Amino acid sequence: MIRYHVPYWTSSIMSEVSDQLSVNPFQSHEQLAKSTTEQFKDHFGYGEIGYQYFLSSATAALEVMALALEIGAGDEVIMPSFTHVSTANAFARRGAVLKFADIEMETLNLDPASVERQLSQRTKAIVPIHYGGIPVDLEAFQAIADIGRCVVLEDASHGIGANYNGKALGLHGEMGCLSFHQTKNLTAGGSGGCLFLNSPELNQRVETIISHGTNRMAFLRGEIPKYEWCSLGSEYEMPLYQLLFLNRAVAKMEWITKRRVKLWNLYLNSLRSLTEKGLSFSSRSSENGHIFYLLLPGGVDRKAFMGSLLEEGIETSTHYTPLHTTAMGIQYGRGPNRLYNTETVSERIVRLPLHHLLTEGELEHVVSKIIDYFK
Ligand SMILES: Cc1ncc(COP(=O)(O)O)c(C=O)c1O
Structure with a gap:
């Protein structure tokens, strides 16, 4: 895994x-x-x-x-x-x-x-x-x-x-x-x-x-x-x-950061071509490699995508549920009812494996499975 x-x-x-x-x-x-x-x-x-x-x-x-x-x-x-x-x-x-x-x-x-x-x-x-x-x-x-x-x-x-x-x-x-x-x-x-x-x-x-x-x-x-x-x-x-x-x-912080940034850049360079298929990534580079995410194009079933990666032994993660859509957010919050970017991102984001122990070989495996999925 x-x-x-x-x-x-x-x-x-x-x-x-x-x-x-x-x-x-x-x-x-x-x-x-x-x-x-x-x-x-x-x-x-x-x-x-x-x-x-x-x-x-x-x-x-x-x-x-x-x-x-x-x-x-x-x-x-x-x-x-x-x-x-x-x-x-x-x-x-x-x-x-x-x-x-x-x-x-x-x-x-x-x-x-x-x-x-x-x-x-x-x-x-x-x-x-x-x-x-x-x-x-x-x-x-x-x-x-x-x-x-x-x-x-x-x-x-x-x-x-x-x-x-x-x-x-x-x-x-x-x-x-x-x-x-x-x-x-x-x-x-x-x-x-x-x-x-x-x-x-x-x-x-x-x-x-x-x-x-x-x-x-x-x-x-x-x-x-x-x-x-x-x-x-x-x-x-x-x-x-x-x-x-x-x-x-x-x-150990310099070592951890360097390792994560290297992996972050490898992901970006290996996946960048998928922008042609409508996927998007951070437009700015990362200095600490904390999260590598991709945004799926509209219409792609995120659950099915993440499920297919899991079948290949690859764990991925979504991220925050927009606070303004929760019962507490409605009680304590004010502002527009719709926050389009927030809602779109929350529905389409997938975070990829990224940690100090991830090897280049494992990263290549993740990349190849993602590229295969969008062929
Ligand atoms: C943006 C943000 N703020 C606050 C927190 C809370 O951090 P902690 O778990 O250290 O309390 C988190 C946790 O992930 C976070 O992502």
Whole structure:
């Protein structure tokens, strides 16, 4: 079976984690987080990072963003409908109205023109995702946010290893996040995420929110004699053993990225001729090889296509159900009833196997079966 995805882990990482835990199972999260941030700088060329928090997931990071911005009832947040539910839940649970915007067919990224149409005086944030790690047009969104006096929050859950204008995804908006879920290029042992931000004022709120809503961190720094409840918050930190896993796995990131990008390019070069048959692919190249997708032409039965590949031992995957078409999306969302590109993509997308263990031979097998199918 050619698996759609295989998470990155090695037995040596596992034994290093277990050795570390057996020496000291309760070591300082703060020290380990600092050393992991240094690793991010070394291995991703992250340059200056204002603040980076390692949290239990990107979902947690998005929730912290919504709390830190004090988003509440009546506020509006613009986001793609073609995204994971976590992008929406974080803001819906604060009482915000979700304004779903459409995506561009060329990249499956949020379309600035559609976002502009959703902007209002109540807009508090624009939350683009970098689909498959291909950067959205951040400058365009920042210009729209400046007009609307709101902020850009980057959901860079797919974005590890990719850049926009030479700076890592996640570092551009008012706040940004990465996901280390096992489906991503780099995992923190199954799940995990991180939050980036620059503003010291927002940072004060964030460190309170992730400390159960207390000023415990200020207390630990010796700034106050005791700590107490001062905002809404929760337990959001990444568990120690996962942070240890991530700390070790980051070192392999350049290798993982290079391998995935090589495979991504091989897919594109081998399948490009199928555009004649009406298939389409990302029009932009990938810097992190997170997702390789094809869009089937109208009228092709996707279930039959995926079924025929499965019979050949090839696992494939569809992707998001448009949020604006779900019961929750209808309850919490506003905006056009139809988002044509989003709906078309959701019906026609097929994601192909792509992971660090996929061999060139396996990729050729996938390609040949797809080409045969469209002969
Ligand atoms: C765009 C997007 N945002 C958020 C998430 C949630 O990430 P996590 O599983 O780390 O909470 C995902 C998960 O796949 C995602 O694709």
